Amino acid sequence: MVTRASEGRERPAERPALTVGFLLTNNFTLTALSSFIDALRLAADEGDGSRPIRCRWHILGRKDEPRMSSCGIAVAPDRDYDLAGLDYLVVVGGLLHRGPQLGADAAACIHSAARQQIPLIGVCTGSFVLARAGLMQDRACCVSWYHFRDFVEEFPDLVPVAEQLFIEDRDRITCSGGAGVVDLAAFLIERHLGRAAAQKAMHILQVDPGRASGQSQPPPPVGGPVLDARVRRAMLMMEQHLSDPLAMEEIAAKLAISTRQFERVFQATTGMSPNRFYRLLRLRYGLWMLKTSRRSVTDVALEAGFADCAHFSRHFRDLFGINPSQVRKESEATEPRLTQARHRPDMGEGPQERRFYE
Numbered sequence: 001m002v003t004r005a006s007e008g009r010e011r012p013a014e015r016p017a018l019t020v021g022f023l024l025t026n027n028f029t030l031t032a033l034s035s036f037i038d039a040l041r042l043a044a045d046e047g048d049g050s051r052p053i054r055c056r057w058h059i060l061g062r063k064d065e066p067r068m069s070s071c072g073i074a075v076a077p078d079r080d081y082d083l084a085g086l087d088y089l090v091v092v093g094g095l096l097h098r099g100p101q102l103g104a105d106a107a108a109c110i111h112s113a114a115r116q117q118i119p120l121i122g123v124c125t126g127s128f129v130l131a132r133a134g135l136m137q138d139r140a141c142c143v144s145w146y147h148f149r150d151f152v153e154e155f156p157d158l159v160p161v162a163e164q165l166f167i168e169d170r171d172r173i174t175c176s177g178g179a180g181v182v183d184l185a186a187f188l189i190e191r192h193l194g195r196a197a198a199q200k201a202m203h204i205l206q207v208d209p210g211r212a213s214g215q216s217q218p219p220p221p222v223g224g225p226v227l228d229a230r231v232r233r234a235m236l237m238m239e240q241h242l243s244d245p246l247a248m249e250e251i252a253a254k255l256a257i258s259t260r261q262f263e264r265v266f267q268a269t270t271g272m273s274p275n276r277f278y279r280l281l282r283l284r285y286g287l288w289m290l291k292t293s294r295r296s297v298t299d300v301a302l303e304a305g306f307a308d309c310a311h312f313s314r315h316f317r318d319l320f321g322i323n324p325s326q327v328r329k330e331s332e333a334t335e336p337r338l339t340q341a342r343h344r345p346d347m348g349e350g351p352q353e354r355r356f357y358e
Helices: 030-044 104-115 126-132 145-154 180-193 195-204 229-240 248-254 259-270 274-292 297-303 309-320 324-329 331-342 351-357
Strands: 002-004 010-012 018-024 055-059 088-092 120-123 166-169 172-175
Touching (some): 018 104, 030 055, 030 088, 030 180, 055 180, 104 120, 120 126, 126 172, 145 229, 166 180, 172 180, 180 195, 248 274, 274 297, 274 309, 297 309, 297 324
Parallel strands (some): 018 055, 018 088, 120 172
Antiparallel strands (some): 002 010
């Protein structure tokens, strides 16, 4: 391709500052793809024409084989498995346990990129794809809190991180997914095109300025591997209903066991009652909101599923040893104080409870 100079002479087009290739898994998450590309196309053009000038992006694969997203919308590749000129290769994951995520050609493409030292990015469950390919050894791997236990059970030799939005470890970047994909895109745009281009994309998308990779995910994960499948299901239900807490009777009914049996099994597995575990989840969610948003303490209390601010503040202070309002005022000192408060002897936590809480 050529561009025409003002005096009429033709000259070769400049290479884009950032070119990204995308590999889509079967049942990939459409949001992860679209939000990443939207940030790129907004940064690519100094105006508002979405022209791929400073950034370019390609969906790799066979053009006659559209890839189906988890929501049922198919996306057709625009480029074969050609890695030429790519600055990054992004693997967009999606639903787990729905058959093979990638075919042989796509898997070979990933390994070829690794051999050519093209940085690999796994977004959403793309981290699982990279780990299954043996490409995450001795590297930090960011996963969503939602799939934390799945990752631990499948890859016992790897250490997942579910407290951050994304992690860059040498030539691998992994992202938990969701809105964090936009932050990752802004991070790369700023690196290659400058801060102004990243800010432009975020402003047009009406997203707060790019959060750093170390920003916490909502909500923080709790606990390690749980052997009892019923308890795992109960924990997942609790994690999905932080703002509108489920009654223990309702959870037990969904597990097809009595409330008494549910409470007994949960206590034996985790070392604490399901009510207490649920409250810990909601309080940690409240802590995350206090540290990462500008909501009032009352709004945070309601969002964390508490009836009123007083109820939330009392339990928050009992657990963390600090008032919610102090978290806002002393953000730089919050983490050390909370770490000390977790193990106060008067909290009555046993070793098992601390393990699942941390």
